[in-house]
Amino acid sequence: MNKPLRSLVFSLLGALALVTATPGWSQTDDLLARIKTNKEITIATEARYAPFEYVDNGKIVGYDADLMAYVLKSIPDVKVKQLDLPFQGLLPGLDAKRFDIVVTAVTVNKDRVSHFAFTVPVADATTGVLLRNGDTSIKSPDDLNGKIVGSQTGSAQLQALQALDKKLKDAGGPGIKQIKQYVAFDEAYADLAVGRLDAVAQSVANLGPLMKSRPGVFTLLPQTIGPKSYFAWVARKDSDSAALVKLFSDGIARANRDGTMKKLQEKWFGSTMDVPADAVPVPSI
Structure with missing residues (x-):
């Protein structure tokens, strides 16, 4: 190999080694790591579901909005980009990776659990x-x-x-x-x-x-219909989203245990409800 060609090869190899060693470039970064690096998270909501979420004076407010603000205190430097979409478009849009997570009242059921990852529950959905x-x-x-x-x-x-x-x-x-x-x-x-x-x-x-x-x-009507069920928030069911789901679940569980969830329920529903803090109950329908 002549000297100029050898020098070019070594230069390219050195550049490749430098790039692959540069933090933030690695393709192994998961969704949460990218959110922290980019300092922005894209969240989808159906803001026509009071008192969970609705628009008041141009701002999305409600129980989920307050609980989300509490959870996101764990990543304070991250800006929230929140989309208001019809409910029917939330899960297909999540599947298509148009946003990072759905923060709205989504009932946990068998069909959804088989395809998506749910946080721990945020409210009773019976x-x-x-x-x-x-x-x-x-x-x-x-x-x-x-x-x-x-x-x-x-x-x-x-x-x-x-x-x-x-x-x-x-x-x-x-x-x-x-x-x-x-x-x-x-x-x-x-x-x-x-x-x-x-x-x-x-x-x-x-x-x-x-x-x-x-x-x-x-x-x-005094009687309910169907089995006991719960609302939770939803992300994609893959290794890329696993850390993000854990961050949200840990925050919701913390709010459940420290009394924040009950205070928000009193504020938005006028009463409290018991929801599990440790896991998503297995749905029966």
Whole structure:
């Protein structure tokens, strides 16, 4: 090998060694490391799900927003870029890597757990039934036979409602007359208030504050439908996101144990709820 060529080879090898040894360049960095390096995290939310998250004076506020601020104290130099998207686009967008994590009330169920990584729970998601105040025709879930009931497209509450419909039919009843699906729950509440729906299936955690904000309009069926379930936040189920999921889960668990979670529940729901701090319970549906 002639001297100029040899010098070129050694120069290239030296440059390669320098680049591969440079911190921050390594392709082995995971998502959390990149977030810390770039000093920005992209978070997706459905800000039409009060009191978990909603827009007030152009700002996303709510229970999840306050809890997220508490969790992110562990990475104080990181700027939050928060996207407000329809619920139906959150998990597909997460899958497509359009954002780093979903911080909104997502019910843990079997189908989602098989594909995504959940944090520890942030709230109770058990499904309740909202009724129009003064409607005495519905006193139990069985009375939803022949009724028109609404819920949100893609939600676990819709899944619980569909399971109830099957149960009613299996018991020999006609089942629910029509299950109407909505992009957002606010549309379903409006239809219930004016009589276009007989009931709405939604989490009990959401319904208490709704009835308080609109006194005399709605009432709640005493019985819930479907099994006990929980809300949590969601990330991709891969090694790249594992450290980020742990950071969020550890922060939520810390808030659960030090009383912060209960204070935020009182602030946003007017009551508290018990949620596990150590793990995501195995969903039954």
